[in-house]
Amino acid sequence: MSVRILRQVGQRLLGLVFVLAAVVTSVFLMMQLVPGDPLVSETGGVTQEQLDRLRALYGLDQSVFDQFTAYVGNLFQGDLGRSFRTQEPVVDIIQQRIWSSLELAGAALLIVMFVGFPLAMFAAAATREGRHRRLEVGFLSVTSVLGATPNYLIATLLAFVFAVQFTLLPVGGSGSFEQLILPALAVAIAPTMSLARIVRLETLDVLSQDYVRTARSQRLPTHMIYLRHVFPNVLTAALTVGGLIFAEVIGGAVIVENVFARPGLGTALVDGVLSNNYPVVQGATLVLAVTVVVVNTAVDITLDVLDPRARTG
C-alpha cells in the first residue's frame, strides 16, 4: 500500500463524513419542513394545553437550532426519538424490523450477483465478435423487458401466479424461507437484468482486449481464460456500477416489502408517512440513506485498492 492509496482512502472517508452530515441534517429538517404542524393531524381534537404538552415532550417548542443540537446529540447516544403513535423508541422499532429488511436485500443481492454474473458471462462468451446473432437478440430483448419492468409489477405478477393461481408460496409476512422467495425475486429480477446487460458489455469489451488474445495464443484452457484473465477485469468494471445496483436493490426492497406486507424498514417508512409518524419516518430514512452511503464509499475504496496503479508511487 502506497502513500497515495492511503491518501485516497482518507479523502473518501472525509467525503463520507460530509455526506453523512448532510444526510443527518436533511433528515432532521424533514420534520421541520412538514407542511403545517407535525403533531396536529395526529392529535385532532385535543386542547391547546395538551398540544403544548406534546410539543414540550417532543422538544418541538424549542428553537430549530436547539432542536438540531439535541437531535444530533441523541443520535450519538443511539436515540432516534420516540414514535408519535406508540411512544416506543424508534431505535427499538428499527431493531425489530431491520433483520427482515436485511434478509430481503441480502437474498436479492445474492440473486443479482449469482444469476446476473454467470448469465452475462455466458451470453458474452456465446455472442462475442458477432456470434449467435439470434441469441444476442433474445438476450437483449428479455433483459430489456424484464429490466424495465417495475418491481411492484413483478411482485404483483409473482403473487398472482405463485400464490393465487397455483398456491405454491405464501404471499405475505416474513420469517420463513418460503415467505422470502417471492419478495426476493421481485426485488432481484430488474437489477439482475440491468447488471447482466452491463456485465455482458464489459465482458465483450474485455474479450476483445489484446491480453485475452495473448492468453489464447498460449492455448490456455477455456475455463482459465475466463476465470483468470477475463473475470477479474470484468469484476472491477462491474463493481463501478455496484453502488447503483445496491441502491436499486434497497429501493426495490422498500417498495416490495409493502406489496408483500413484510414488516421491515420499508413498511415502517411508508406506514410512518401515511400516519404522519415522523420520528419513525426519520429513523427509517436515516438508516436506509446511511446504509447506501456507507456501501457506496466501501465500493469506491475497494476499487481504489484493487486498482493495480494504486501500488505504484
Add this chain to the structure above:
Amino acid sequence: MTASALRLSRTGMSAPVLRAFRRAPSGMIGAGVVAAILVVAVLGPIVFGDEAQERDLTNASQGVSREHLLGTDALGRDILARLIVATRLSIGLGLASAALAMVAGILIGVSAALFGGRARVIVLRTIDTMISFPSILVAVFFSVILGRGVTGALIGVAASTAFHIARITSTLAISASRRDYVDAARVLGVRGRPLVVRYVLRNIGEPLTVAASVVVGSSIVTISALSFLGLGPQAPQYDWGTMLTEGVKAIYRTPAAALGPAGAIAISAFAFAFVGEAVARAMNPRLWTAPSGRAARAVATAPAATLVEQAAAAGRARPDERVEVGGKDGPPALEVTDLVISFPSAQGATEVIKGVTFSVGEGEIVGIVGESGSGKTMTALAVAQLVPYPGRVSGSVRLHGRELTDLSRKELDSLLGNDLAVVFQDPMASLNPRLTIGTQLGQAVRVHKGFSRRRARDLAVRSLAEVSIPAGETQLGRYPNEFSGGMRQRAMIAMGVMKEPSLLIADEPTTALDVTIQAQIMDVLHDINARHRTSMILISHDLALVKQNCHRVLVMYAGRIVEDLEADAIRTQAVHPYTKALVGTVPEIGQSRTGPLPDIPGEIPDPADPPPGCPFHPRCPLAVDRCSVERPPLLHRGGGHRAACHVANEGVE
C-alpha cells in the same frame, strides 16, 4: 406522427434520423402505443367519466364479467372505466414530472459547467451523491416535506430524476465547453450565458433528447410506485398506482382488479421505453445498418473491411507454388500452403489473404513486410490459429510436418502451447493488467508442461534474465503497469521463451518503442534465435528493420506475397517494382530507421473496387498492358527467389 416523433422533428432532426427511427419495428410499435395512450388520456375522462363514478353496491368486488370486463371494485364501480379515466392523471403526472426533471436537471448540469474550480467540484459531488440514493427514498423525502398528494409525488419524482439528467448534462456540457469552437467563440467575445446557450446546449441537444425519451417512461413508473404506496393522489383522486393498491388487496378474490392497473403501467412503461430505445438508436448513425452495434463494429474493424474485394468467382488463377523447403538449413519448421482467409461481406465473402505459400526453416528468421492492410498480421494469426471470428481459413499450415487443420482441439493445445509463441505488437495492451508478471509468465508451462509453481518461478526468473531483466525474483510479483514499455515487451518475449518454442512469431514487436529500445529488443530476439535455434517470423512495416534482422524477406501486397528473397539480396536482387520502390527509399545505415514504409506514389487498391490484373499496376512505373488484365503468378527465379511481376519475370518459366 406521435408526440415523440414531433419532438424529434422540432429539435431539428434530419430526415435520415427519422427514417432510421421508422425502420425500427419496436420503436414504431412503441410510438403507436404511446399515441393510443395519449388519445385515451385526453378522451378517457370525457367519455367514461360518468361510468367510472357509477356505484353499484349490489355488484361490488365482482370478478370478470360481460358487463365489467375487469370486474368491479369495492364500491361496485367498473374497473375498466376507472382505468381508462385514470390514464390522464397517471400519464399527465409522468409527463409533467419528466418535464420538470429535465428543466431542473439541465439547469443544475449546465451550472456545473459554468462554474469553475471548487464550486464545480461541489456541484458534481452533490450530483453523484444524490444519484447514489434509491430514487424512491428521494421521492418519499420530498413527498413528506411537500405533503402527501399529487404535488408532492410530482416534485419528489422530478427531484429524484433531475440529478440523473444533471449528471448527463454536466458531463456533456463540460466536455462540450472544452471544445475548440467554444474557445474560438470565447476569443471572439461571446461570453457567459449566450455562449452556453448557443454552443453548448445545441451540441448536447441530441443526447439529452435521448435521455428525455427515457425519463418519461421511468417517471410514469416511479409516480405510479409512489401512488401505489399511498403517497400519490389521495382519494377521491385516483391513478393507476392507487388502483393497483386496491387491486392487490383483493388479489385472491378478483385478480383482474390488480392485473388491470399492473398491465396499464407495464404497457405504458414498455411503450415509452421502446420509443426511447428507438430514439437512441436513430440518433446514433453507427447503429443504423446492423441490428447489433457491437457486432457491426466488430465486422467493420475486421481486416475484411479494409480490403473489401469481390471474390474472384471464375477460378482463382493459382499457379503451382511448390517451394523448395528448408530456407536456411534443414527441414522447415513451418510450411504454409495456399492459405486463404476470407470474411463474410456484403458481396458474400471477401478474401483478405488470397493464397499465400511460404515456409520457415529451422533456426531461420523470416521477415514479412508490407503496408497496413497487406495481410501480414492476418497470415501470422492464421499460423497461430487465432484468426478472429467470423474469418474462414483454408489451405494448409504444417508445423514440423503436422497439419494443424487435422488436429483435434486438444492436440492443437498441446502442439501450439508447447511449440509456438506469439509476441504481440502493443506490450501494454497485450499483458493482463490485473495479473502479476510471474503469473502470466508461468501459466503456459504450468498448463502444458505440468510444471510446479516453484519450477515455473525458477524458469521465469531465468527467462527474464535471458531478456536482460535483472532481479527476476522481485519482478515476478509486479504488475505490467509497473514496467516501462521496453521492459513489458521483454517480458512478453520472456513469456514466449519460457516454453522454448520452436517457432516464435513477433508481430511488430518494436513499433511502440523508441529507437534505442528497438535495437535492444532485436538483440534479445537474435540472442534467442542463436541460442535455441528458434525459428522466427518477424512482421514489420519497417523494411530496414526486417532487412537487418532477418535471413529472408517476404514482401506482401494486397493479401498476396509479391516477392520472396534473401534479406542480404534485397538491395541488389529485388525485381518486383513494389520491393524496389520500398528499397529505393530505405535510409542508409546510420540514418534513422524508425520510419514507416516510404511513400510510394498512388494508393493501395480501393477495397470496394480492386483493379483487375496485378493489384499493384496502377502505382507501378513499369506496368505494361498485360498487367491490367492478367494477374502475375508468383514464379520461382532460382535460389529460393520468388517474384510476381510480368515485367520482371519475362523469360522466367
